[in-house]
Amino acid sequence: MQSASIEAERAAGSPAALDTAAAEFRAALPETAVITDPQRLRTYECDGLASHRVIPAVVVLPETAEQVRDVVRTCAAHGIPFVARGAGTGLSGGALPHSSGVLVVTSRMRSIVEIDVVNERAVVEPGVINLDVTKAAAPQGYYFAPDPSSQQVCSVGGNVAENSGGAHCLKYGFTVNHILGLEVVTPDGELVELGSDAREAPGYDLMGAFIGSEGTLGIVTKITVRLLRKPEVVQTLLAGFPSTDEAGAAVSAIIADGVTPAAIEMMDALAIEAAEQAVQCGYPEGAGAVLVVELDGPAAEVEHTFAEVERHCRARGAFEIRVAADDAERAMIWKGRKSAFAAVGRISPDYIVQDGVIPRTALPEVLGRISRLSSESGVRVANVFHAGDGNLHPLVLFDDAEPGAGERAEAVSGAILDLCIEHGGSITGEHGVGADKVKYMGRMFTDQDLDTMQRVRCAFDPVGICNPGKVFPTPRLCGEVPGRRTGVHPLTEAGLADQF
Numbered sequence: 001m002q003s004a005s006i007e008a009e010r011a012a013g014s015p016a017a018l019d020t021a022a023a024e025f026r027a028a029l030p031e032t033a034v035i036t037d038p039q040r041l042r043t044y045e046c047d048g049l050a051s052h053r054v055i056p057a058v059v060v061l062p063e064t065a066e067q068v069r070d071v072v073r074t075c076a077a078h079g080i081p082f083v084a085r086g087a088g089t090g091l092s093g094g095a096l097p098h099s100s101g102v103l104v105v106t107s108r109m110r111s112i113v114e115i116d117v118v119n120e121r122a123v124v125e126p127g128v129i130n131l132d133v134t135k136a137a138a139p140q141g142y143y144f145a146p147d148p149s150s151q152q153v154c155s156v157g158g159n160v161a162e163n164s165g166g167a168h169c170l171k172y173g174f175t176v177n178h179i180l181g182l183e184v185v186t187p188d189g190e191l192v193e194l195g196s197d198a199r200e201a202p203g204y205d206l207m208g209a210f211i212g213s214e215g216t217l218g219i220v221t222k223i224t225v226r227l228l229r230k231p232e233v234v235q236t237l238l239a240g241f242p243s244t245d246e247a248g249a250a251v252s253a254i255i256a257d258g259v260t261p262a263a264i265e266m267m268d269a270l271a272i273e274a275a276e277q278a279v280q281c282g283y284p285e286g287a288g289a290v291l292v293v294e295l296d297g298p299a300a301e302v303e304h305t306f307a308e309v310e311r312h313c314r315a316r317g318a319f320e321i322r323v324a325a326d327d328a329e330r331a332m333i334w335k336g337r338k339s340a341f342a343a344v345g346r347i348s349p350d351y352i353v354q355d356g357v358i359p360r361t362a363l364p365e366v367l368g369r370i371s372r373l374s375s376e377s378g379v380r381v382a383n384v385f386h387a388g389d390g391n392l393h394p395l396v397l398f399d400d401a402e403p404g405a406g407e408r409a410e411a412v413s414g415a416i417l418d419l420c421i422e423h424g425g426s427i428t429g430e431h432g433v434g435a436d437k438v439k440y441m442g443r444m445f446t447d448q449d450l451d452t453m454q455r456v457r458c459a460f461d462p463v464g465i466c467n468p469g470k471v472f473p474t475p476r477l478c479g480e481v482p483g484r485r486t487g488v489h490p491l492t493e494a495g496l497a498d499q500f
């Protein structure tokens, strides 16, 4: 384990080091793969969290794992920070560049290397678009289950880094449940493999540690994903309820009855209004909330459980239930839900996409408190979320042209996360901490928790050049003695762990 001074980590690339590195990149990469022109660099100044912007010093677009390795080696040799970027759709600023660092963009690494249905897996490069994996496997009756709403544009490398979820993760699990192996460039420029072709391997689950680490432990250059056989049938239902209370009660009743739908999504009145304006999805008129419930599996099973779901919805007050008769109707039902984030732009010039988790049973209580927060502050909040997972996505609306409106919206947004923590939940369900939620980490974790997590980061990245400044409020190094807040960690005190 290498130690380094705090100054080295936080100093970032000096102008001279960056010039040298850019020259080395030009020698090793295709001519168009190195960008230093200030105008062109602006293309990469933000991800989906456009309120945070930083222009990188250099952008590189490698085409092979070896090129990524060489770029990282150069960065490591010169002490230059680097940040990986896939499609840049992240909503927490995870791919926000470093102003004195290198942005490594994987958009030229889009090969689907292998579709192996016999072993139910595919091997892809990190820049491959999520939905393209399913498109490639579909002719053989297979698909890639993780389905973030951004799946038409986001990359599998980004999915791995964020451990992304989606509507169907209720039944099938998050990205982590669908990754079998990773090829990774470590922060010191070594190309290594994590995971194995076998389902189980001895030793620490380093791949598990890597998935969801938000680009802080290295750059993924190849991914072996699990493929699932397409279900025999899919049934989709849209139910209109008077309010989110009844819809929330229906969700709890369905799951308590032992039914695990592929997806249960909820939208409240304001989210429905936005979706109607944007895509005219024709949701039940006058609904205070809608549920989209999808079941999939063998025909006989789905037929039986679908009847149960309908019964629970009616018993909890659903006043209208529609069942998709074919794929076109199913697509229309999903269109309203999948367009909801962007649709909110129709009813508000600006909005914050919040992401928090609560236990499913706390839905009615927390939604009621969000509604009170909204009326007390005068800040409108639209709710659209993965109800089955208790993964909320409150959309906090404001008009930045109005003085103080942004700050009020930010305060409401933070108060919603406090509600999630208070109810035993989490400050992020699937969008990650990135740059945006660093400030909330201390609300959820103790200093000792954070310190322990950073020891893992230090083991991968002793000098702190890999996506620095993300996830942790106070970055620490392997050579850094826990600071003013931490004292001696209980594990160290018990002789179970060393202080690096």
Ligand SMILES: Cc1cc2nc3c(=O)[nH]c(=O)nc-3n(C[C@H](O)[C@H](O)[C@H](O)COP(=O)(O)OP(=O)(O)OC[C@H]3O[C@@H](n4cnc5c(N)ncnc54)[C@H](O)[C@@H]3O)c2cc1C
Pocket: 047, 048, 083, 084, 085, 086, 087, 088, 089, 090, 091, 093, 094, 095, 106, 126, 147, 148, 149, 150, 153, 154, 155, 156, 157, 158, 159, 160, 161, 162, 163, 164, 165, 166, 167, 214, 215, 216, 218, 219, 220, 221, 341, 342, 430, 431, 467
């Ligand atoms: C409209 C919309 C809807 C969305 N819906 C969902 C949703 O339903 N569920 C969900 O989970 N997310 C959702 N997201 C968020 C986002 O799409 C996901 O987090 C996605 O996985 C990011 O992929 P990306 O390729 O855009 O990654 P980027 O934004 O480019 O990067 C995200 C993070 O991954 C790291 N990274 C990227 N590539 C690599 C690599 N090769 N190696 C190591 N680290 C890497 C970056 O450093 C950064 O920290 C949505 C976003 C939008 C805009």
